[in-house]
Every structure is written in C-alpha cells, then in structure tokens.
Amino acid sequence: LLSHCPAVMWVSTIAVSLLPLCAALLLWYRDALVRFYWDAILGKVRNYLTGRSREERLHKYVLINSRHGQPDSVLQTFEHWVAEWEFLHIFTEKKGQFLDSVVQRVCPSTVLDLGTYCGYSAIRILRLLPPGGRLYSVIPDPSLAGIAEEMILVAGFQPAQFQVITSSFDEAITRFKSYYKVKTFDFILMDQSEGRYLQDLQALKKAGLIAPGTVILANHSSGLAAREFLCEVRQDLQYQVRYKSDGLQEIEYLGNGIRVVSRRGPG
Numbered sequence: 232l233l234s235h236c237p238a239v240m241w242v243s244t245i246a247v248s249l250l251p252l253c254a255a256l257l258l259w260y261r262d263a264l265v266r267f268y269w270d271a272i273l274g275k276v277r278n279y280l281t282g283r284s285r286e287e288r289l290h291k292y293v294l295i296n297s298r299h300g301q302p303d304s305v306l307q308t309f310e311h312w313v314a315e316w317e318f319l320h321i322f323t324e325k326k327g328q329f330l331d332s333v334v335q336r337v338c339p340s341t342v343l344d345l346g347t348y349c350g351y352s353a354i355r356i357l358r359l360l361p362p363g364g365r366l367y368s369v370i371p372d373p374s375l376a377g378i379a380e381e382m383i384l385v386a387g388f389q390p391a392q393f394q395v396i397t398s399s400f401d402e403a404i405t406r407f408k409s410y411y412k413v414k415t416f417d418f419i420l421m422d423q424s425e426g427r428y429l430q431d432l433q434a435l436k437k438a439g440l441i442a443p444g445t446v447i448l449a450n451h452s453s454g455l456a457a458r459e460f461l462c463e464v465r466q467d468l469q470y471q472v473r474y475k476s477d478g479l480q481e482i483e484y485l486g487n488g489i490r491v492v493s494r495r496g497p498g
Contacts, residue, residue, distance in 0.1 A: 234480040285317055286349055289380045293385065300387035302358040309351050316436030327355055329476040330420070330448065334359045337446050339417030345400060345431060350379035354386045356420065357393060365412065366393045370404040400427060404434045415442040421449045425456035429463055436484075443486035454478035 259393055271335065292312050298304035310324075333354055334342075340363065347353045347368040370376040383393055393410065396403050398422060400418050407413040419435070428449055435441050440450040449456055464470045464482055473481040 251315065265284065272326075278363065283457075284374070286375060288377050289349060290381065293382060294360075298386065299385050302386040302388075302461050305382065306351065308353055310351075323477060325477040326450075326479055329416075329474075329479050330355055331359060333448055333474075333481060334418065335444065337418050339446075340364050341413060341416050341418075342438075343416045343419045343435075344368040345419070345427075347379050347395075347420075348375060348422070350382035352420060352422060353379060353383055353393065353414045356418075356432040357383065357386070357388050360392070364392070365394060367407070367413070367416075367452050368393065369396045369398065369400055371397070371399050373397050400431050401434065404438055404440065406440065407440055413440065415440055416445060419445065421447060422451075425449075425451050425454045425460065428457060428460040432460075441484045441485060445484040447482040447484065448480065448481045451478055453478050 280453060289309070291311050293308045294307060296311075297308035302398060306327075320425070330352065338361055340361065342356055342364070344353050344356065344361065347370055350368075353366055353368050357364075360366065368376075370379055370380060376395050380395040383395070384390075396411075398406075416435070419441070420433065432441075432447065441447075449460070452461060457480075461472065461480060465472055469484060469486050470484055471483045473483055475481065
C-alpha cells in the first residue's frame with residue numbers, strides 16, 4: 232500500500248489542479264450544455280410523446296393564452312412558456328431590455344433580423360419602430376418561418392410592417408436591393424449561428440446594405456465563433472465596438488476610419 236502512496240498523491244495533485252480548469256470549462260460552455268440537455272434529451276422525448284416539435288407546442292400555447300393584437304401580451308406568453316414549460320432560445324429579460332434600449336435610441340426605419348427563430352425578437356423590435364418603419368426577418372427553415380410570421384400577426388402587426396423571408400442568408404442578402412428595394416438597413420440584429428456573423432456582415436457590406444450609422448447587435452457574443460468575429464471587427468477601423476450586455480454586443484458601422492474603441496455600457 233505504501234509503495235503506491237506516491238502515485239496516489241501524484242494523481243490526487245493532478246486532479247485537484249485540474250478542478251479550476253474543469254469549472255472554467257463548465258462555466259464557459261454552460262449554454263451549450265443546457266441546449267444539449269433540452270434539445271437532445273428532453274426535447275426529443277416530448278416531440279415523440281406529443282407528435283409536435285417544441286416550436287409547434289409554443290405556437291399553440293401562445294395562440295390559446297395570449298391576448299391577440301397586444302404585442303406585450305404575446306411576449307409575456309412566450310416568456311411564461313419558457314419559464315414554466317420548456318427552454319427556448321429567446322431573449323432573457325435583461326437581453327430584451329437592452330435590445331429595447333438600443334432600438335429606441337437608434338429609432339430605425341429599416342431593420343434586418345437574421346435568424347428570428349419563432350418571432351420573439353421581431354415582435355420586440357416591431358413594437359418600438361417609428362411610423363413607416365419596416366422589419367425584414369430571414370429564416371431558412373420554412374416551418375419556423377411560418378410560426379414566426381403567425382406570431383407576429385397574432386401580436387397585431389400588419390404585413391406592410393414586416394416581411395418574413397424564407398431563404399438562405401446568402402440568397403436573401405443578394406436580393407434585398409433588387410427584389411425588396413431596400414437601400415440600407417439602420418439596424419441589424421444578428422441572431423443566427425455565430426459562425427455566420429463575419430461572413431454575413433461582410434456580405435451585407437459588399438452589397439451596400441450598411442451605411443455610416445448602421446448599428447449591429449450580435450447575440451451570443453461570448454461564444455468562441457462570436458469572439459473571433461469580434462476580434463476581426465475590432466481590427467477594422469470602419470467599425471466601433473460599443474456597449475455589451477448579457478451576451479449582446481453592440482457595433483456601429485462608421486465608414487470613416489475612426490479607430491475602434493471598446494467600452495462596456497451600464498448593466
């Protein structure tokens with residue numbers, strides 16, 4: 232037994248030294264672990280038992296329990312479902328408040344929502360747009376696009392106020408000027424896969440869809456792919472990385488070569 236003591240002590244020392252690293256990794260990837268738990272385990276079980284996807288269950292719940300024509304009621308019903316029934320990738324209360332504050336400050340006339348999911352973020356934005364404002368949501372998945380469009384209509388918004396586009400992000404970006412007659416976007420919410428942030432921003436810039444003063448809000452900005460995106464943006468003198476709150480990173484396109492400055496906003 233004694234002959235194995237040094238080996239046991241050595242293994243114990245290594246294990247203890249790795250604890251902070253393991254804790255850091257768990258903290259770093261906690262969102263991914265939560266998504267895996269809900270998506271890969273509980274979500275599939277409930278899909279099998281109900282014969283509906285998680286998004287379809289949400290859709291039915293909102294239709295039944297919200298007050299139609301009242302955006303805040305629809306948003307609250309979304310939030311209640313997430314808090315009481317199933318996890319969904321919608322904005323937390325803190326994120327929602329930060330999104331609201333940016334939209335109110337920018338007061339955009341044209342908005343692009345990349346990856347709106349079930350319509351929650353689109354509704355939050357639409358209720359704050361000025362008269363004549365219009366929002367374009369791009370969703371590659373046709374089933375999700377149908378759910379998002381109906382949720383937006385249930386919230387009381389008219390087709391003249393928004394357009395849900397079912398296509399790839401690449402295709403939508405190339406068609407905004409020619410088909411949808413969009414000159415530039417005042418505000419862009421990037422809520423698609425973080426790995427697409429850089430290529431989609433570059434495509435928007437190449438297509439002439441962003442102009443000096445355009446504000447970009449990138450969700451999930453703490454992920455590895457998003458951090459690489461932010462690193463690239465910080466090195467580009469045409470962008471200014473501004474406020475950040477709860478994983479939402481605000482970026483402004485300057486277009487005049489002013490050095491990028493990073494600062495953290497309140498909250």
